[in-house]
Amino acid sequence: MTHKQHPIGSGFTAASTAEEVAAGIDLTGKNVIITGGHAGLGREATRVLVNAGASVTVGSRNPQRAQEALADVEGVEVSRLDLMDPASIDAFAERRLDTHRPLHILINCAGLPAPAQRELDARGYEAQFATNHLGHFQLTLRLLPALRATRGARVVNVTSGAQRFSDIRWDDLHFADGYEPTAAYAQSKTANVLFAVELDRRWAKDGIRGYATHPGVVVGTSLNSSAGQEGLRAMGLIDEAGQPIIDPKAGKKTLQQGAATIVFAATSPLLADIGGVYLKDSDISRLDDEPKPLTADSIPSEVASHSIDPKSARRLWELSEQMLTA
Template identity: 35%
Template sequence: MTWTTASIPDQSGRIALITGANSGLGLESARALASHGATVVLACRSRRRGEEARAELLPAAAAGLEVLELDLADLASVRAGARWMQEQYGRLDLLLNNAGVMGPPRQLTRDGFELQFGTNHLGHFALTTALLPLMEGRADARVVTVTSGAQYFGKLAFDDLQSERRYDRWAAYSQSKLANVTFALELQQRLAAAGSTVSSLAAHPGLARTNLQPASVASSGSRFESLAYRLMDPLFQSAAMGALPQLYAATAPEARGGEHYGPDQWGGMRGGPTQVRIAPAALDPQIRQRLWEVSEQLVGQAAQAEAA
């Protein structure tokens, strides 16, 4: 029997924060969790788009919906968002690291990091580590980090993580998605070693129709990519279907820390959620530890620069 949003257990009394909750997978995840009783914080770069999403979701929400303006490409904004969560709620049960950017021309975050690595990975790394104290001690608290099938093509170029020597937008995207699942696994290992009550899981949506694809095509200006996406369009499933793996990871009683979920059909491109393979590089303990240490260093340097 296929797992659907109807399978989600009652979430009453639980607080969930979802990055990128104003559209696509994030919006559908917020819709599902809110309708099952969770208080959902919509963490969005644009407050206006966050408020529009809140207005759309409000009629079916069984509990509270709040908008938090949070820009993952600005670590000061991430730190401010974590402080707001501490002051507003003082606790957190579910963190869905969902937001992301895909395939833009080379750009930098406010802190000077390559945009895709800085947003997709470092922003979520900083947010998660800042929010973990609010999750500790909560029953069945979970961090779900959303990656993609691009992880299987990624390589962590530790000698050029910011793509300063050479920038290929798809290589940079794949690196950021490999970093996502690598981070999720290392986080789980560290949580387990510390006897934490928090679990870390990963999920990917397969081929899901979201705003990432048209935004990527528009930023590239490539007629070939535009044509390719039009030809591939019948293969894409809805954002609601694409959100199922991350919702399963966040709520299914049988989901466990360190596991990775994705669609169960067409080689992981479509279908309901199931446990799927992890990119081999993410299974290497030395790579996981190195990424964590480098990420900690980069985030720390950005905080010091902000304070100076």
């Protein structure tokens, strides 16, 4: 399989921050949507993009809470969006399309922390797959007219190095035969990457490019806060005093460092003619299929072949379309 997973020498490192990545980039006149852009990595990306001149709309299940969280970030619009509710997604997209504003950057950032017990949405779909992938898939398709209008849009799917640990479970997508929280999370993150790959193949001709970004592990985000102190300590993310362990080269980052790759995907001119790739440390990741365990000292996060396989990407797209109409 030929692939585009070759670092391009961006000049940034694992320790680079979102502000450093955005330095010198003028986003005046650019319209951005960020799901979950009021918390954690999403909020940091929102702040940096606004400071660069962008007009940002944040999609949130709780608009009031989002507005409170963004009180010190001027000019951000907040609109209700529940990624597990197809009607809410359609309503959000319709409100946005009714403005007739082009959409330059769509950042699919919101994520569901792994439930301890199997949860399903109203359609019977596993909750992490439904939220992390299918909700964003539906949203992106609904916003296609606004993306096309720019002739240079980018769609950024925030994924995770966890994509290495599970392919798509084609025969048991919703874990009916036994629920494993980490496997369900990993499957949804693989779906994020495959979605970016196929989006780029289908829509690059319209000037729309797709990216999947691994931000690294950031202590305090909603996706790891449920682990508790003992769990975070066992994962090597906090020390005995409960303070975060920051080691960017090992993938343990500050919020500012974690948001850097998201902002890089959304704005870097180095990616102007490249799409359908998985990014980490503000560059394109190399491909690595060597089995590597996840330990307190090592967080493998390079992209795996199954996450960028073009046949799987096309199959997932077609399956996702079917799931939206079922």
